[in-house]
Amino acid sequence: xxIAIVRExxxxxxxxxxxxxxxDGAVCVFDGIVRDNTRGRRTLYLDYEAYxxxxxxxxxxxxxxxxxxxxxxxIAVVHRLGRLYVGExxxxxxxxxxxxxxxxxACRWLIDTLKKTVPIWKKEQFEDGAVWADGxxxxxxxxxx
Amino acid sequence: xxxxxxxxxxxxxxxxCPSEDIEVETGCNVGELRKVFHGRMPERAWKSMAIAVNQxxxxxxVLLFEGDEVALLPPVSGGAPGDACRxx
Numbered sequence: 001x002x003i004a005i006v007r008e009x010x011x012x013x014x015x016x017x018x019x020x021x022x023x024d025g026a027v028c029v030f031d032g033i034v035r036d037n038t039r040g041r042r043t044l045y046l047d048y049e050a051y052x053x054x055x056x057x058x059x060x061x062x063x064x065x066x067x068x069x070x071x072x073x074x075i076a077v078v079h080r081l082g083r084l085y086v087g088e089x090x091x092x093x094x095x096x097x098x099x100x101x102x103x104x105x106a107c108r109w110l111i112d113t114l115k116k117t118v119p120i121w122k123k124e125q126f127e128d129g130a131v132w133a134d135g136x137x138x139x140x141x142x143x144x145x
Numbered sequence: 146x147x148x149x150x151x152x153x154x155x156x157x158x159x160x161x162c163p164s165e166d167i168e169v170e171t172g173c174n175v176g177e178l179r180k181v182f183h184g185r186m187p188e189r190a191w192k193s194m195a196i197a198v199n200q201x202x203x204x205x206x207v208l209l210f211e212g213d214e215v216a217l218l219p220p221v222s223g224g225a226p227g228d229a230c231r232x233x
Contacts, residue, residue: 090223133222
């Protein structure tokens with residue numbers, strides 16, 4: 001597993017190449033990038049910050065859970081922090097598996113779950129002001145135990 | 146006893162500091178600490194935050210101990226941008 005929080009450009013090609021092994025029939029890659037607008041409001045850049053030690057622990061547990069749940073062989077999850085401009089990658093998730101179905105399913109589950117539970121936040125800088133992005137509500141079991 | 150409370154995202158801006166040492170009663174749990182912050186932040190932020198103790202999400206029943214690291218976490222928004230916003 002490669003689990004990392006970085007402040008430099010995410011090297012998607014290298015991460016994906018390193019993940020591949022002979023037993024794999026598929027690598028499914030999700031590359032999350034900074035869009036140029038939110039609801040039509042033009043975005044200049046995003047500032048990402050994290051509760052870093054906890055975020056890393058959460059990312060590692062999610063990857064372990066995905067391997068157990070979907071039977072995929074290996075996973076890379078890399079998130080970038082700091083200031084990111086339009087078109088840059090904020091997160092890369094790559095899943096290697098013998099079969100594509102499991103790789104797609106695990107990849108989708110990983111990004112959806114990461115967005116709800118991994119303690120990372122972003123502030124969106126627009127042309128006319130800045131706001132902390134509304135996160136999705138925490139899953140009930142997290143807020144109340 | 147004292148616990149260290151860390152603030153993130155919008156809460157770090159609201160309190161204008163990344164962390165504070167806070168005095169709480171011995172035997173205090175997460176739910177009681179949560180109440181300490183009621184009224185110190187907008188109601189919506191208070192209702193939607195999660196709390197982590199020593200880097201694990203913690204429900205209201207979890208007991209606090211001297212020196213614990215308690216983090217107040219607004220709803221997270223990592224990953225690819227904007228999906229949550231688009232649904233609203």
